Amino acid sequence: MENPINDLTSVNAQDGQILSVVGDTYRLVITGEQTNGAYAVIDMLVPPQGGPGPHAHARFQEAFYVLEGEVEVKTKSQTYTARKGSFINIPLGGVVHCFKNKTDTIAHLLCVVVPAGLEDFFKEIGTPVPAGTFLPPPVMSPEDQQRLQGIAEKYGQKVFPPDYLD
Template sequence: MENLINDLTTVNPQDGQILSVVGDTYRLVITGEQTGGAYAAIDMLIPPKGGPGPHAHANFQESFYVLEGEIVVKTKTQSFVARKGSFVNIPKGGVVHNFKNETDTIAHLWCVVVPAGLEKFFQEIGTPVAAGTFLPPPIMDQAAQQRMQEIARKYGQEVFPPDYLD
């Protein structure tokens, strides 16, 4: 039997594609291409009042660790203020959720998705930016919302109206 040795994957602080996604800035640190689809790791900067709208993804697990700042994570049945050092796990199964930075300072999150694939969604809807750059969130009129729903479905996600969890 052949002895296979896996190589180490290393990433420098400046490496990884940086994208503006719904007004947030995400650095794709590790993608499914690097992990054989096993997982992806995303470094997220969420500006004040930023964060994605309600969405669900039945086929992958999404976890966040709050490095700095805080976010409010909501579902239909729960609301949790995740502060520095908090961990949030959104299991497979498709629970509708969102998170928002309701403070006046940037929130910094480490996100891991298992299996990978969410990063491809971000690559399609995002705009490349320089590190630390924030673009305003796109205007989500009916046509933009429909386009986002179509793209989301392509990547196993579902998006909901902004007031869905209110």
Template sequence: MEPLKAPPITINPTDGQTLSVVGDNYRILISGKQTNGAFAVIDMLVPPNGGPGPHAHAGFDESFYVIDGEVEVKSQAGTYIAKKGALVNIPKGGIVHCFKNKTDTLAHLLCTVTPAGLEEMFLEIGKPVDAGTFLPPPPMDEDSIKKLVNIVEKYGQKVYPPDFLG
């Protein structure tokens, strides 16, 4: 008798938890729990002026495919404008990077992380919202920053000051 094989994972357009993270909407499409930790896929909607600040993670690859709109991706290696159809891969190793939507329209990205784990951080720092509901970024006082730093470090990341990459 042939062993059972894992079935395909299917995600409907309204499936997956949507979270407000730093003012962006991140919908977890596939979590590490579904892939035995191999990878996770996150659908990201980034409003104008949205996007995470400078950060680094040595333990996983992170790729962004731009479905619509554009984002400015900065790293210690330089700046790249990722437009619709572009792919950006941040390899393992820990280069400091960030991205920002500097346009006046919504950017839509598909993020894949290998191995999984980043989605668990988003679940911890994000706030569940309905699809299409955007919350303003939370205020960042000293206590909020300390709490955020503790959480992201728990997931193998390091954050840097907003002006770190110029």
């Protein structure tokens, strides 16, 4: 029997908040507010040399599908070049990881987070921007890094120094 309370959710291509986060541009396609916290979907545009530094999140699973371009995904145990059509799964448990676009073209990723919550972190640290806009990555002083770590911890994440996985 169909449940009339649970109806489909549709999102148009121009819908969803767009944020500059660490120099990347993320569109919050669907958030935990719309899925009762079950998951979130984030459309990520990663410019050349862009991508987040090493970080971990033990309480949620993160998966990426590469729509265009490529990114290098790195953990302590492996480095993987994810190209168009590749799928990357970051399991529950807090594996430290990062990804970086080492090419000269924009990488386009679709990110799914289960359960939702990562998008709230992005809302707090990001800057709203128009579609297609890229801001330079912020220069992080030690105080800025400490502030970011505090915000990350609020959302169940941990941020590591840029050279942590080298």
